[in-house]
Amino acid sequence: MTSPIAITPGEPAGIGPDLTLQLCAQRAWPAVVIASRELMRERSSVLGLRVDIVDCDPNTTFQPRAGALRLIDVPLSAPVVAGELDVANAGYVIRTLEIAVDGCLDGRFRAMVTGPVQKSVIADGGIAFSGHTEFLAERTGTSRVVMMLAAGGLRVALATTHLKLSDVPRNITSVGLEETLRILRRGLIERFDVDAPRILVAGLNPHAGEDGHLGREEIEIIGPVLARLRDEGFDLVGPLPADTLFTPRVLEDADAVLAMYHDQGLPVLKYAGFGRAVNVTLGLPIVRTSVDHGTALDLAGSGSAEAGSLLAAFELADRLSA
Numbered sequence: 056m057t058s059p060i061a062i063t064p065g066e067p068a069g070i071g072p073d074l075t076l077q078l079c080a081q082r083a084w085p086a087v088v089i090a091s092r093e094l095m096r097e098r099s100s101v102l103g104l105r106v107d108i109v110d111c112d113p114n115t116t117f118q119p120r121a122g123a124l125r126l127i128d129v130p131l132s133a134p135v136v137a138g139e140l141d142v143a144n145a146g147y148v149i150r151t152l153e154i155a156v157d158g159c160l161d162g163r164f165r166a167m168v169t170g171p172v173q174k175s176v177i178a179d180g181g182i183a184f185s186g187h188t189e190f191l192a193e194r195t196g197t198s199r200v201v202m203m204l205a206a207g208g209l210r211v212a213l214a215t216t217h218l219k220l221s222d223v224p225r226n227i228t229s230v231g232l233e234e235t236l237r238i239l240r241r242g243l244i245e246r247f248d249v250d251a252p253r254i255l256v257a258g259l260n261p262h263a264g265e266d267g268h269l270g271r272e273e274i275e276i277i278g279p280v281l282a283r284l285r286d287e288g289f290d291l292v293g294p295l296p297a298d299t300l301f302t303p304r305v306l307e308d309a310d311a312v313l314a315m316y317h318d319q320g321l322p323v324l325k326y327a328g329f330g331r332a333v334n335v336t337l338g339l340p341i342v343r344t345s346v347d348h349g350t351a352l353d354l355a356g357s358g359s360a361e362a363g364s365l366l367a368a369f370e371l372a373d374r375l376s377a
Contacts, residue, residue, distance in 0.1 A: 059087045059125070060372050061155040061164040067091065067135045067144055069350025070360040071170025072098045076124070077362045080104045083119040084369065087111050087164065089151045092128040094135055101137065101356045127154060137356030140173060145180025148172055152187070156194045159341035166342035166376035168368050171350045174217075186217045188336055191343055199231070200338040201238045203311070204321060204347060205371070206328025210247075210311040211320040212239045212337070223316045227259055227272055232280045236313065240289060242337030243310055246375050252310040255300055256281060256293030259315045263296045277315075330363045333371045342376040344368040 064071035067090075075088055076099050088095070092108060099106045107123045119125075129151050133143035158164040169187055177184040184190060192200045203212035214235050215226045236254065243252040257263075258277060260270030267274050277294040285291055292309075299305065300312065301323045314320025324332060325347060332347035346364040354360045 057085065058163060058165045059085050060369065060376065061158055061167040062086050062088045062369070063151040063155050063167065063169050064088065064090050064095075065170030066140070066148060066173040066176070066350045067094050067131065068138060068140050068355060069171055069173065069352055070355050071346075071350065073102060073355060073358070073360050074170065074346075074362040074365045076102060076104050076106055077360075078365060078369070079124040080106050080122055083121050083123075085119050085373070086168075086369070087125050087127055089127045089129060089154050091131045091135075091147070092126055094131060095124065095126065097135070098137065098356065102358050129154065138352045140176045140352070142176055142180045145177045145182055148177060149182055149184070149190075152190060153194065156191060156341070159343075160195065166344070166372040168365070168372050169343065169345040170365065171346055171348060173350050173352075187334075187343075187345060188216050191336055191339055191341075195339055195341065197339055199234050199238065200336050201235055201242065203239065203242070203335050203337055204324045204332050205335060206324055206332035206347070209306070209324060209327050210243075211324040212311055212313050213317060213320060214313060214315045216317060218316070220316065220318075224259065224272060227276055227315060229276050229280050232277065233284065236280070236284055236289065236291070238338040239311060239313060242335075246335070246337065246342075247310075249310050251290060253290040253292070253308055255295055255305065255309045255312045256291055257297040257300055257312065257314045257319060258294035261296070261298070263294045330361060331367050332364060333368045335371065335375075342372055344372040344375070 064075045109125050111125050111127045131147050133141050155167040159167050188202045201212050202216050240252050243249040259272045264270045264273035273294045281291045297319050334345040336343045
């Protein structure tokens with residue numbers, strides 16, 4: 056029997072548990088949820104969802120069915136109130152991720168799907184955590200990974216991820232950019248079955264530097280890297296001004312866009328497909344997808360959160376790991 060996909064609902068006070076329960080109530084999923092049994096029972100009661108929580112037993116065959124949630128129990132450190140963060144549970148969130156990653160590495164799970172976490176509360180708990188992407192790279196011993204979001208036919212990857220804007224320019228290096236483009240291209244070929252990926256590369260500065268008048272990163276770093284990789288057969292276009300890159304005519308034949316920083320590329324992607332977009336980490340030895348949204352504390356426990364992105368993330372993880 057095919058190994059299951061691990062789901063980590065993320066921040067226990069957010070909407071991740073709600074969305075996970077909604078999906079399990081509606082459909083039969085080949086999934087194992089890594090979370091607190093107490094939390095999932097209480098939240099299902101609050102939401103009025105009838106979900107049968109079944110302990111995960113590796114020695115017993117589990118037949119997925121709608122209304123059943125297969126669970127690996129991770130105890131909370133403190134009781135959870137929907138919508139109210141508690142720094143005491145920061146370690147709980149990290150532990151669920153560790154179990155999922157380790158299970159993917161040893162073959163118990165064939166992929167992992169992550170719900171939204173609250174980075175600030177994890178940091179307040181004394182744990183160095185800048186995001187799932189960086190955590191997964193460290194846990195798997197991967198020197199560099201690439202964060203890419205996909206919505207419909209649009210795929211946007213990032214040269215840098217969760218950095219302060221003032222830190223971005225010095226993190227755009229020739230070595231880093233070349234490694235990122237190699238990982239992105241390989242991921243498109245191996246994970247998404249794109250034979251010869253055409254990648255559009257954004258400049259860092261307005262108007263892609265305006266021939267050096269608005270910045271020299273395009274001339275000194277980005278342009279030379281693209282030229283070297285084109286000589287190897289990469290189909291790369293750029294560096295392009297970001298304000299016109301995301302127009303239908305320019306995007307028409309593109310398989311992916313590489314943005315230089317988080318808020319250069321992701322606002323466009325999320326405008327195009329928010330609630331249906333999926334975050335994919337390329338370069339890992341495992342398959343990992345995630346939702347495109349945050350913890351939405353104001354919606355937690357209300358029953359009004361929509362599970363479209365989690366559904367899309369699970370379906371993509373299922374396809375990529377099949």
